[in-house]
Amino acid sequence: MPQNFSRATVPNDSKTKRILVVDIGGSNVKLMISAEEKRRKFPSGPKLEPPEAIAQIKENTRDWDFDAVAVGFPAPIREGKILCDPTHLGNGWEGFDFVKALGKPTRVINDAALQALGSYRGGGRMLFLGLGTGLGSALVWQDHLFPLELGHLPYVDEGIIEDVLGDEGLEELGRKEWQRETLRAIRFLKQALIADYVILGGGNAKLLEKLPDDVELGHNRNVYPGGLRLWETHPETKKPRWQIV
Numbered sequence: 001m002p003q004n005f006s007r008a009t010v011p012n013d014s015k016t017k018r019i020l021v022v023d024i025g026g027s028n029v030k031l032m033i034s035a036e037e038k039r040r041k042f043p044s045g046p047k048l049e050p051p052e053a054i055a056q057i058k059e060n061t062r063d064w065d066f067d068a069v070a071v072g073f074p075a076p077i078r079e080g081k082i083l084c085d086p087t088h089l090g091n092g093w094e095g096f097d098f099v100k101a102l103g104k105p106t107r108v109i110n111d112a113a114l115q116a117l118g119s120y121r122g123g124g125r126m127l128f129l130g131l132g133t134g135l136g137s138a139l140v141w142q143d144h145l146f147p148l149e150l151g152h153l154p155y156v157d158e159g160i161i162e163d164v165l166g167d168e169g170l171e172e173l174g175r176k177e178w179q180r181e182t183l184r185a186i187r188f189l190k191q192a193l194i195a196d197y198v199i200l201g202g203g204n205a206k207l208l209e210k211l212p213d214d215v216e217l218g219h220n221r222n223v224y225p226g227g228l229r230l231w232e233t234h235p236e237t238k239k240p241r242w243q244i245v
Contacts (some may be wrong), residue, residue: 020066020104021227022057023111023220024073026088027131029053032224033064038220049090054101057066070227071098074136080108083146088133096135107230109244111223113147115201117132117242118226119218124196127189128218132181132202135162139193145244154156161185170204179208186215 023030024044031040033204042056075086075093085093092204098106109117116128130136135151151162163169165185168179199218202206206217232241 017068017231018064018066019227019231020061020064020069021073021114021224022069023114023223024053024071024089025111026074026086029056030223031057031060032221032227033061033066033182035221035224039224044086044089047090049092050096050101051092054189057102066104069098069102069104069230070072070114070230071106071108072111072223072226073108074111076112077108077113077147095146109145109230110136110138110147112201112245113138113145114226114230115220115223116140116146116199117228117229118222118224118239119199125194127193127195127198129165129186129189129200130202131200131204131208134166134168136202137189139195143242145242155185167204170207175207182208183212187212190214200222 018033021032023032026046027044029044029048032087037190040060042060044053053148072081073086073093076083082093082096083090087198098108112128112130115130116126117135117140118124119128119141122142125139125141128136128138128140129150137148138151151166153161155161155164162174164178165182169181172180186198186200187194196214198215198217200202200211201218201220201222208217211217229242230240231240234241
């Protein structure tokens with residue numbers, strides 16, 4: 001069912017509100033306040049826990065004026081709640097309350113879903129795949145965002161698909177074999193999800209040399225427009241434009 005953001009709302013559309021976009025990853029936390037302003041970041045890693053992260057976010061944004069926050073977080077999210085601690089960060093994240101910690105209206109979704117939302121350009125159903133440490137994924141169509149956990153799909157013997165498409169697979173297979181296996185998997189996933197086109201993100205996407213016509217490289221900076229879209233509202237109802245299912 002559609003995600004309900006009733007616990008944290010802003011009265012006006014994102015076009016008139018200043019939105020702080022926080023992209024929390026396994027290596028860095030990136031902070032963006034506009035498309036023009038240089039983004040700021042600080043290291044994350046397997047020891048980063050909520051108190052330190054919040055302190056760093058506040059320190060790095062103390063001279064920025066903003067009304068609301070959009071957070072991309074590397075774990076499954078349901079109705080704005082983090083369901084479990086992520087693999088590549090510290091403990092204490094499950095159920096963490098960003099609204100209370102930051103003192104601002106805050107919406108939280110999966111980090112791949114946030115980049116997918118900012119990458120969508122219309123034209124039917126878009127499948128987003130983030131090729132990095134693991135495999136991030138989301139499906140977007142008109143006014144709908146469906147965060148996925150495709151990385152956990154069984155794939156090759158007793159492994160899962162992100163073991164092949166992620167960093168582990170790249171190191172084990174070597175670049176050429178990883179390219180072949182990744183393009184094969186992208187084709188299967190596109191067919192299975194009836195996607196019209198695929199956008200690739202993540203640090204390893206640029207290693208793919210030849211892409212099919214319906215597959216293209218995205219950009220990490222699409223996280224910022226994703227954060228703005230997360231706060232978009234319908235002009236008449238003031239309800240969130242994007243349904244997160």
